[in-house]
Amino acid sequence: MGKLFAVAVVVITLVSVSFFVMHTWWMPAEISTTGAAIDHQLEDTMTGSGLLFLAGQLVLGLFVWQASNKNPARKIKTFPGGANPLVAAAIILVGIEILTLTFVGSKAWAAVNLAPAAADSLHIDVQAEQFAFYFRYAGPDGQFGGLHPDKIDDGSGNYFGLDPANDVAARDDVVVGSLVVPVNRPILLTLHSKDVGHSFYVPVLRIQQDFVPGLEIPVHFTATQTGKFEIVCTQLCGLGHYNMKAYLQVMSETDYEQWLKSQEGQ
C-alpha cells in the first residue's frame, strides 16, 4: 500500500509539472512595457516553487516507500540531526526565497503601481456599470466635463452623468464602448463605478484593477503592439458578471487620430 502511495504521488507530481513545463495552458503573450518584468517574476517564482514542489512530493514519496518495508528485523530510525537543522534550513531557504521575491518583485510592482504616469499620457475616463464598460475621451477642448450621478441615464446614452446643457467642457466629450488607444503612447485611465464593484482585467497587459464605488482609481500602461484584445470584469458584480466585457483596440498613431476624428464628428 505504501509503495502504491509513493508511485501515485510521483506520477501525480510529474504529470502536474509536465503541463507547467510544456506551457500547454499559459498566459497570452504580453503587450505592455511593464508586462515583461511581471512575466519574468512569474517565471522565477514558477522555477523556485516548482523545485520546492518537486522536492517536497518526491521526498514524501521516497520516505513512504521506505516506510512500507515490512522486514521485521528493521528498526525504526529518526531523521538524522532531528528537528533543529530542519527548522534552520526552512528559515534560511524560505527566507532567501522570500527576500529575493520581495526585492525583485517589488520592482515589477513599483513600475506598474508606484511610478507616476508619464506627463504626456493620454487621459481616458472609464465608467463601469452592471454589465458594461464605457470609455470617455476629452474631445478637442482637452477638458472632461464634470460628473453628475443624478444625470446618469442609460436610456439616452448618458452613462457618465454629463450635463452638456450647463457644462461646456462636457459637450465635446466622446463616449464609446471600446477602449481605443494609440500604440507606444502612455495611457492614463481613471476608473469609476456607477453602481457596484467591478474590475478592469486585461490579461495581455497583465493589469487587473478594481473599480471601487466612491473612489477614482488611476491605472496607467503603454501598449506596445497593435491589435484587438479582451477586457473582462473580474469582480463579482451581479447576474451578468460573466458577460461583462469590452475590447481594447491598440492602433497606430495615425489610425487612432482618424478614429478619434470620426468619433468627434458624430
Next chain:
Amino acid sequence: MHETSAAHAAHQHTAPTSFIRKYVFSLDHKVIGKQYYGLALLAVFIGMALSWLMRIHLGWPAWPIPLLDKLSAVGAPQGVMTPEYYLSLMTMHGTLMVFFVLTNAPFAAFGNYFLPIQIGAEDMAFPRFNMMSFWTTFVAFLFMMAAFFVSDGPPISGWTAYAPLSAVGGDAGPGLAMGQNLWAISIAFFCIASLLGALNFIATTLDLRTKGMSLARMPLSTWAWFVTAVISLLAFAVLLPACILLILDRTAGTSFFIPAGLVLSDKLQPHSGGSVLLWQHLFWFFGHPEVYIAVLPSIGIVSTILPVFARKPLLGPRAAIGCMMATGFLSYMVWGHHMFVSGMSPFSATLFSVPTLVITIPMTILTLLLICSVYGAKMRFTAASLFCLGFISVFISGGISGFFLAQPSIDIYLHATYFVVAHFHFVMAVASLFGVFAGTYFWFPKMTGRMMNEALGKLHFWLTFIGVYAIFMPMHYLGLAGNVRRYSAFVDDYLIPLIPVHKFITVAALLTGAAQFIFLFNLIWSRFKGPIASENPWEATSLEWSTTSPPPFDNFGGRHMVVYNGPNEYGVENNGTDFVMQTSPEKVSAS
C-alpha cells in the same frame, strides 16, 4: 447539579436520562461534538451537491438537470440554471463549506469531543455555553438554508459578500433582498456561536487539565484546537460587528459601506458617506485567519495520528507548537493580500506581502516535520494513515501556489482567476477535509465503539486522493490562461478554448463526489454493523485511549487520570509493546 469538590464543580454532572437532555439539548461535550459532526456532514453533502450542479453547468451549460426546476422554477426553468442562479448556488456552496463544514468539522466537532478527553477533563468548562454554541450554529444553519426558499432565492454576492453589491438591497439584482438578509443574519448567529465555542475551548484547556497534564504534554491536536480557539475569538469578534453594520445598511438606512452617488436599477441610491473598502478590510481581517481556523486543527489532527501509524515519535513537537502559534500571530497581519487589486494604497501592498511570505516559514517547517516523521518509520497503512499522508501531499500542493499569490506583481495577473480557486481549495478545503477524514477513521471506534470498514476506507482514500488532483490541479492551468472565476458561462473569445478543461474537471468532480458516498455508507453501516472496537485498537498513547470505547458520560468512569508522559512515546521498548500511554507510570526508555 450535585455537590462536588470545588476543583471540579464547574463541569461535573450526572448523566441525564430523558431523550431530550441526552440527545438534543445535551450538555455532554461528546454529544455536542457528534451534533457538530452531523451538521457538518449534512452541510458538506449539500455543499458538494451544489458544486456538482455548478460543475455540470460549466461543462455542459445547455443540459437540463433533472429536478433542479423543482428546487427553483425561476432559477432553473426546465432544469437549465440562469446565470444568477449559478451565482446563488456558488454563494451557498462557499458559505456552507467555509462556515458550516471547514470551521465546524475539524474544530468544533472533533475539538468538542476530544479536547476535554485528551486533557483528562470530564467535560468542557462551560457546558451550557457549549450547548448554546451548537444550537446557535444550528439556528444559523436554518437561516442560511431558508435563503433557498424565499422568492428571489439565495444571494448572488459570493461568500465574501462584497459591498455595495451585498449592501444596497434588491436594486443590485436577484437574491440581494431577502436572500442576502438571511445570509447576513445567519453569519451573525454563526459568529456568536463561534465566540462562545472559542471561549469554552480556551477556558477548558487552561483550567481543566488533569494532574500531570502540563501544556507541553498536551497532544498536538489539543494544541491546535487551543490555538485555533484563540484565533477564532479574535476573528469572529470582528466579523460579527461587520455583519451587524451590513444588516443596518440593508435594513435601517445607514451607509457604513455605501458611498454617495450610486445609481442602481436607474435609481440614485439614498446613501452617502460609506466606504466600500471598509467591508473588505473587516471581512478579510476575519477572512484570512479563517483559513487557519480551517486548516490548523487538521494539521494538529494529522500530527497526532501520523506517529500512531508510523510507530515513531513526531519529529520536533515543540517546534510544531511554536509554528502553530507563529502562524496564528502572523495570520492577523496579512489580510491585505486579498486586496492587492482593491485600490488601497499601492505602498501597503508590500507591507502585506512580506508577512504573507513570512507565514510560509512556519508552514514549511510544519510540513517538513511531518514529512521527516515518516522517514525510517514502520508505517501501518490504514485509511487513517493514508489520509494523513494524503494531507501532506495536498498541503504541499496548496501551499506552493501561495508563493505566487503573496506577490502583488504576480497576483494582479492571477487574482480572481481559477489559480486562486485551485490554491484555496487545496490548502484550505481539501487539506482540512483530509484531516477530518483521517480523524474520522481514527476516532470513529472511540466515538461509537465500533470499527469502520478498512477496505472501504482505503477505496475511499484512493478515489478521493486521485480525484482531488484531477479536479484542482488543472485549475492552476486555467488560472494561468487568465480564466476568471465566478463566471456562469465562458463567452469571451480567449476562454472558449478552455472549455474542454472545464469538462474534464466536471467529470472528475462528479466521480470524486460519488466516491464520498462510499464514506457515508461506511459511516452509517459501521455505526451499526462494524466489529466491536477495543479500548485502544490503534495502540495510541493519548488519554482518549485510556477509557472505554465509547467513553462513559464522565469520560473516565469516575477515575481522575494522572499523566506521566508526553503523547509522543512511540518506538520504545515497553513490556513487549512499542509505546507508552500518557497515563502509564512506566519509565520510558528509548529503544
